[in-house]
Amino acid sequence: MGSYNYLGFAENNADFLKTVADKVQRYGAGVCSTRQEIGNLNIHQELEQLVAHFLGVESSMIFGMGFATNSMNIPALVGKGSLIVSDELNHTSLILGARLSGATIRVFKHNNMHSLEKLLREAVCSGQPRTRRPWKKILIMVEGIYSMEGSVVRLPEIIALKKKYKAYLYLDEAHSIGAVGPSGRGVTELFNVSPADVDVMMGTFTKSFGAAGGYIAGKKDLVDYLRSHSHSAVYASAMSPAITEQVTRAMKCIMGQDGSMEGIRRIRQLAENTKYFRAKLKDMGFIIYGDDDSPVVPVLLYMPGKVVAFAREMLERRIGVVVVGFPATPITEARARFCLSASHTREILDQVLHHMNEVGDLLCLKFSRRKRSS
């Protein structure tokens, strides 16, 4: 119950992976070069067009590594004299990219629009720290779904703020692409927001697509600039053909381009699983963080001793869970994080819920004081 396999594309099915095997035969296992030298394959360009079409933007660019997509591209976008306004609970790759860029970093409280507005107002009014000159660029960095909280970003409000204060928005949809939205297009579809409003859309193929790597999408000028100015684009080696094919096949399946209803079925199954699992856990009395739509379900355990005990008990009952403690979370808020998948059937979920009930009773984990329906 802990893998990021949101749509079940990480399955070990020989039929589905036939095209991947073909590509490996044709192109080899690895590319051994950067995109700028001799590593640019036609499948890379096709995948970029496919990603752009999927997201509804002008153009996109893919990278071999998701972490590097963030950490190497943010320094290309902002530099000294710019301001980065980032959420409290951003991922390490975003923080690293921000620090490497040399821009000033200000942090606002998690998903708190008042805090963000105050920061933006103060930044626009006072300008750079000593010289009081206006900032060259203000970049707001948020994530689609935060992986430790399961909370979804408040996109419409951030876009309103961004337009009011003339800032740019960098949206990291690592967990939300493919997993939320009626057709899997991510948080922009969930909130019915036009993708053109988000300046830089970034995402990874690791979670919902069962592959590796990341992408950056947006206007054509932006992507063309990044192709020549980003460290990852120029120096890092390109995505290997097998992974490119896996992403292509997964994306075509989600979009329905391979002619079957499999993609839509998986997205609907994931949404159903999410709703069912969350409702049942809340009923039982566990404290759950996060939005009702997000497939990431953190169950709060609070005590460090219970973290270990929970993992052991669930393993004894043959369920593998991911428990998280300090320093990924605050030390008093240790949690067990469940990641739902479209490949989970109702029986699997029922079994897990039954065992959760037992373990919750054994370890006294049902902290919720809400009135329960039973």
Add this chain to the structure above:
Amino acid sequence: MYEGCTYIYERERRKPEGSHWLRLHFCLPSPPAGRMNFKNMREYLAWLYYQYLLITGIYVLEPWEKSIFNSVLFSAIAMVVYTSYVFVPIHVHLALEFFFENFGGQPESTMALMS
């Protein structure tokens, strides 16, 4: 105190969870939802010991570290019990004497003056 009383009252109305660490001092952890069928007292005590290990966090330690912690805690509690048994009545007696000095205090000084 009031909160503790209402907590114990509400325990009959709906079965709340047991030992959230902030509320430990209100009542003993109750086996939640009546789902845990303890066949005998030994099982219940074993479960209580398990909860004690979890809450104090020594569940994660090696057995010898657990025994060290347990012996230190036990000796501290034993010393507290001994001290309270020996000294609390004496202190209470002295305090009462200080505040209400006609409470079996010194004999009246008129006797000393007369003799």
